Amino acid sequence: MAGAMLRHFNEDDLISVLTTQPLDRALDYRAPEGGCFEGAFVEVPLGPRRVLGVVWGEGEGGYDLSKVRPVLRVLDAVPMRQEMNLFLRRAAEYTLTPMPAMLRLATRSPGLGDPTSMRVIYRRGSVDAPDRWTDARRKVVDVLDEFGGLSFTLKELAEMAGVSSGVVKGLVTQGVVAEEASPRDLPYPRLDPGKSSVDLTDEQSVAVQALRERVLSGGYGTTLLKGVTGSGKTEVYLEAVAACLDEGRQALVLLPEIALTSEFLNRVEDRFGARPAEWHSGVTMTERRRAWKMVSEGAASLVVGARSALFLPFQKLGLIVVDEEHDTSYKQEDGVLYNARDMAVLRASLADAQVVLASATPSLESWANVEAGKYHRVELTSRFGAAVMPEMRAIDMRAETLPASRWVSDTLAAAVRRRIEDGEQSLLFLNRRGYAPVTICRACGHQVGCDHCDARMVEHRFQKRLMCHQCGETKPLPAVCPSCEAEDRLAPVGPGVERLAEEVSALFPGANTAILSSDLFGSARALKAQIEDIAAGGADIIIGTQIVAKGHNFPHLTLVGVIDADLGLQGSDLRAAERTFQLMRQVAGRAGRADKPGTALLQTFQPEHPVIRAILSGEEEAFWTAEASERKTAGVPPYGRMAGIVLSSPDVQDVFDVGKALAARTGPLRQIGAEVFGPAAAPIARVRGRHRVRLLVKAAKTAPLQQAIASWVAQVKLPANLRLSVDIDPQSFL
Ligand code: ADP
Ligand code: ZN
Numbered sequence: 001m002a003g004a005m006l007r008h009f010n011e012d013d014l015i016s017v018l019t020t021q022p023l024d025r026a027l028d029y030r031a032p033e034g035g036c037f038e039g040a041f042v043e044v045p046l047g048p049r050r051v052l053g054v055v056w057g058e059g060e061g062g063y064d065l066s067k068v069r070p071v072l073r074v075l076d077a078v079p080m081r082q083e084m085n086l087f088l089r090r091a092a093e094y095t096l097t098p099m100p101a102m103l104r105l106a107t108r109s110p111g112l113g114d115p116t117s118m119r120v121i122y123r124r125g126s127v128d129a130p131d132r133w134t135d136a137r138r139k140v141v142d143v144l145d146e147f148g149g150l151s152f153t154l155k156e157l158a159e160m161a162g163v164s165s166g167v168v169k170g171l172v173t174q175g176v177v178a179e180e181a182s183p184r185d186l187p188y189p190r191l192d193p194g195k196s197s198v199d200l201t202d203e204q205s206v207a208v209q210a211l212r213e214r215v216l217s218g219g220y221g222t223t224l225l226k227g228v229t230g231s232g233k234t235e236v237y238l239e240a241v242a243a244c245l246d247e248g249r250q251a252l253v254l255l256p257e258i259a260l261t262s263e264f265l266n267r268v269e270d271r272f273g274a275r276p277a278e279w280h281s282g283v284t285m286t287e288r289r290r291a292w293k294m295v296s297e298g299a300a301s302l303v304v305g306a307r308s309a310l311f312l313p314f315q316k317l318g319l320i321v322v323d324e325e326h327d328t329s330y331k332q333e334d335g336v337l338y339n340a341r342d343m344a345v346l347r348a349s350l351a352d353a354q355v356v357l358a359s360a361t362p363s364l365e366s367w368a369n370v371e372a373g374k375y376h377r378v379e380l381t382s383r384f385g386a387a388v389m390p391e392m393r394a395i396d397m398r399a400e401t402l403p404a405s406r407w408v409s410d411t412l413a414a415a416v417r418r419r420i421e422d423g424e425q426s427l428l429f430l431n432r433r434g435y436a437p438v439t440i441c442r443a444c445g446h447q448v449g450c451d452h453c454d455a456r457m458v459e460h461r462f463q464k465r466l467m468c469h470q471c472g473e474t475k476p477l478p479a480v481c482p483s484c485e486a487e488d489r490l491a492p493v494g495p496g497v498e499r500l501a502e503e504v505s506a507l508f509p510g511a512n513t514a515i516l517s518s519d520l521f522g523s524a525r526a527l528k529a530q531i532e533d534i535a536a537g538g539a540d541i542i543i544g545t546q547i548v549a550k551g552h553n554f555p556h557l558t559l560v561g562v563i564d565a566d567l568g569l570q571g572s573d574l575r576a577a578e579r580t581f582q583l584m585r586q587v588a589g590r591a592g593r594a595d596k597p598g599t600a601l602l603q604t605f606q607p608e609h610p611v612i613r614a615i616l617s618g619e620e621e622a623f624w625t626a627e628a629s630e631r632k633t634a635g636v637p638p639y640g641r642m643a644g645i646v647l648s649s650p651d652v653q654d655v656f657d658v659g660k661a662l663a664a665r666t667g668p669l670r671q672i673g674a675e676v677f678g679p680a681a682a683p684i685a686r687v688r689g690r691h692r693v694r695l696l697v698k699a700a701k702t703a704p705l706q707q708a709i710a711s712w713v714a715q716v717k718l719p720a721n722l723r724l725s726v727d728i729d730p731q732s733f734l
Contacts (some may be wrong), residue, residue: 006079007038007057014059014068017044019051020104028059030070039079041112043072052107054080077112078296083350084313090350091343096706096726097336105311105336109292110285121151121182122168127175136163140171151182156284185290187299191272193242200239204232207378211240214354214376215319216247222345222355224325224370227380229360229589230387234264236380237321237356238271245272245301249318249353252303252310254340256327257550258282259527261304268304279305279312307332307340310347317351320344324550325357325366326582331731339729341366360589361582364575364631367624368638383593390560390591390598392616394607406503407495412561412601413507419559420511420540424596426559427542428500429549429587431567433469433517435461435499436492439477446483448490454686460519461498467519471688497543500563504541514539516548549586555594560587565602569611573733574636577611577627584615635698637729641705643697644730645713646682648690649722655679655693658724661716662695668711674699683734690723694733 009015009031018026029044036042040055050072059068088102124144130137139161143152157177158165171177200208207225214221227233237253244251255261258280269275277291277300294300296313303309307330310320322330322341330340341357348355357366357375369375383389400409408416408428416426436459439448448457450468457466457475465474480487492499497517504513514534516527527547534542537556542548568580584602592598604612614623632639645662647655659679666676678695685692699705709726718724 006082008035009038009055009058010035012070014061014065015071016056016059017042017053017071018056018099018103019044019046019053020100020107021046021051022098022100024098026056026099027053028061028068030068031055032071032074034074036071036074037079039081039085041075041077041079041107043075045069045072052112054103054107056085075112076114077293078313078315080106080313081315087347087350090346091338093706094342094346095336095338095728096710097338101336105308106313108288108308108311110289112289112292118181118183119153120179122154122157122172122177122179123151125172125175125178130171130174130176134167136161136167137171137176139163140168141176144177152284153286156286185293187294187297188277188301189274191245191268191274191276191301193245193272195271195273197239197242197271198235200235201232201384203380203382204236204384207236207380208239210376210378211236211354211356212243215240215243217354218247219352220349220354221376222348222357222369222374223376223378224362224366225356225358225378225380226362227358227360228383228389229586230383230593231360231380232384233358233360233380234267234323235384236378237323237358238267240319240354240356241302241321242272244318244354247318249316250295250298250301250303250314251319251321252305252312252314252317253321253323254305254307254309254330254344256324256329257547258306259531259547260550260552262528263531263553264304268302272302276300276302276304279303279309281306307338307343310340310343314351317348317353319354319356320348321356321358323358325359326361326363327550328579328731333732337725337727339731342729361585361620363582364578364624364627365638368628371628386595387593388597389618390588390600392588392600392602392618394565394612394616395601395603396607397603397605400603407500407563407603408503408507408561409603412603415559415599415601416508416541416561420508423556424559425534425537425540425542425554425557426561427544427548427554427557427587427590428504428561428563429544430495430497430500430563431546431583432494432496433460433519433545434458434467434496436494436496438493439466439490440493441481441484441486441489442491443486443489444481444484446481448478448482452686452689454684458496459492470684495563497545501543504543508541511540512538513541513543516542516544518545518547546583548590549583552590553593554590557590558592558596558598560591560598560600562587562600562602565604565612565615566606566609569606569609574631574634575731580611581615581623585618588615635700638701640701641699641703642730643705643709644727644733645678645695645697645709646725646727647679647693647695647722648687648725649719650690651719651721652691654719654722655691658716658718658722659693659695662713665715666712668708668715669697669699672699672703672705672708674703674705674708696733 011033013031015031016026017029038055042053043050044053092099092102143161154165172179241251265275279291298315322344325341332338345355370377395409395411419426438456439459453470455470460467467474497515501515535554588600647658649655675698679693682692682694
């Protein structure tokens with residue numbers, strides 16, 4: 001399959017072209033002068049416009065052939081391989097996504113197909129310092145120093161430094177910045193798989209050996225690499241990457257969070273002597289274009305990226321690593337609804353490549369696949385070196401007497417104080433952004449809500465605004481109650497990280513506190529800088545939301561305090577127990593990663609809850625076995641299949657009418673033994689002014705769910721303004 005030849009069409013042959021335009025089928029064209037290959041990226045006329053497409057196969061014909069227009073231009077890009085074509089088709093079938101939307105994912109390169117050209121680039125010059133430093137000049141040099149090996153266009157450099165292009169030009173005159181012509185897209189430096197690496201422990205060597213053999217087998221396979229936090233999973237899978245590069249094949253490492261990439265890039269550089277290609281939303285247009293092109297030409301051997309990197313045009317993919325495979329951010333929740341972990345397995349199976357799913361707390365889906373014999377399993381059981389797993393204990397909040405509007409118990413506060421005295425770091429974890437989740441009027445009880453969504457506004461005190469976490473709308477804190485107009489009666493209820501920070505500075509005056517929350521950083525760079533500062537010991541107390549749970553390495557951190565361990569257990573999400581277990585184990589795993597042992601303290605009102613007990617005891621196998629048996633009994637994922645249908649429209653009547661019409665015509669679903677629940681107003685019943693109604697489909701594991709859903713929804717005609725989206729294997733039920 002991987003080596004299949006692409007067909008060639010001669011000039012004037014009737015060919016079919018799939019475009020990125022939202023049409024329900026491919027269109028016929030004539031092959032251009034000189035002919036073209038199947039898979040070629042082309043520009044074709046569509047009405048009065050020129051649009052991007054890919055040669056999909058032979059034309060369909062069956063109508064007046066004299067009207068068929070020719071392809072305008074074949075783009076200077078490596079044709080799409082059959083393996084990618086098949087991947088897009090299968091992914092489209094699985095997620096019930098129209099092909100043009102899939103093609104858009106596979107062509108997200110700016111200026112795809114533009115001829116090779118020269119451009120003027122800027123990098124660090126030979127002169128160390130200008131005659132005179134200004135803040136603006138300093139910023140430019142900082143950017144260049146930070147991104148050592150990279151070069152920028154004038155516009156990019158000026159934008160990244162936040163200065164005018166005149167400042168850059170001034171530095172060029174002085175020789176501090178060099179200006180030169182360079183081909184637009186340079187190949188990436190070669191990674192050296194043989195560069196000497198670390199001495200692996202026995203357990204790590206066994207794991208590496210297993211992964212190596214699979215990579216060398218040249219076929220498809222998926223391995224769950226399970227290992228406690230700090231056990232060396234990254235070291236181990238980098239050896240699998242080395243084996244893949246040795247074979248002359250390309251590798252892809254997916255990370256759940258772009259803030260993690262810079263730390264990871266440094267590790268790749270240590271291991272392979274050069275930096276890999278990067279692919280995520282924080283990458284400049286120029287770098288994106290270069291990455292896409294070099295990947296397609298096989299001139300980028302390793303890509304580190306976010307989920308959309310799965311759609312890059314690899315030539316000879318040999319390995320995909322999905323790091324922190326349990327992370328929910330692998331599920332794309334808007335546009336094309338796909339789970340990058342599952343699509344990685346699909347992509348690899350079509351490319352005869354290996355997949356490594358790495359996690360300390362794997363998803364139940366992956367556990368079940370290991371149990372079923374579909375995935376291999378490799379395990380690392382102990383932390384590397386002197387580091388041991390943190391001791392975990394509950395703080396029974398029923399026994400603590402906390403005054404209202406305080407969240408740090410005396411027990412937790414005493415533990416933090418001890419760390420401060422010993423010069424060690426503490427992390428207080430609270431998965432709530434902002435100052436307070438609710439703002440209530442003490443006169444009339446009114447809760448301030450969003451104008452466009454059925455959601456409460458969350459106070460963000462640093463920004464002095466209320467924010468809707470659904471649509472992002474913000475407004476200033478009102479001076480009077482919007483409902484009863486009472487003055488000065490609006491009060492915050494409940495804690496967010498900003499409010500917790502206030503309590504912490506009152507409890508520990510003089511301690512250095514840092515808040516890590518996704519909304520407090522304008523850019524990934526600012527977040528990265530903050531994380532590096534913390535890792536270097538720049539804070540006594542870190543207050544963080546779930547972004548701190550993800551893989552960051554803080555060597556001075558020895559205490560983790562979870563403010564509200566019960567938070568995730570509320571609600572009816574079928575994965576509530578699983579998510580809480582994973583999150584708590586991950587957060588606790590931040591403590592004691594270096595030589596000093598760590599402790600994790602969980603504040604809870606229900607210390608005897610089975611999930612809390614499983615978290616504390618660390619008896620994972622028992623937890624997963626119990627969780628699996630509950631899901632089996634209920635027939636829910638991973639032992640049954642589910643799909644969520646969300647209808648949304650500005651017209652509330654329309655959404656319910658269509659929902660009822662669907663519920664009344666479930667014939668195609670009943671044929672496969674599936675059940676339908678709903679329609680019901682979604683838990684968040686209105687977002688951005690659109691009313692939302694949900695239906696839920698449940699079926700047996702083996703049922704052909706997608707086909708049945710496609711015929712089911714095709715029966716109902718949708719009003720123009722109504723959107724219907726199908727979410728196969730939903731992760732979110734909001
Ligand atoms: P994980 O990915 O499982 O959390 P890492 O691969 O990040 O673990 O390893 C944790 C820390 O231990 C890292 O700083 C890593 O460099 C170090 N480490 C792991 N294995 C070794 C080894 N064999 N030799 C030297 N350092 C190691
Ligand atoms: Zn809103």
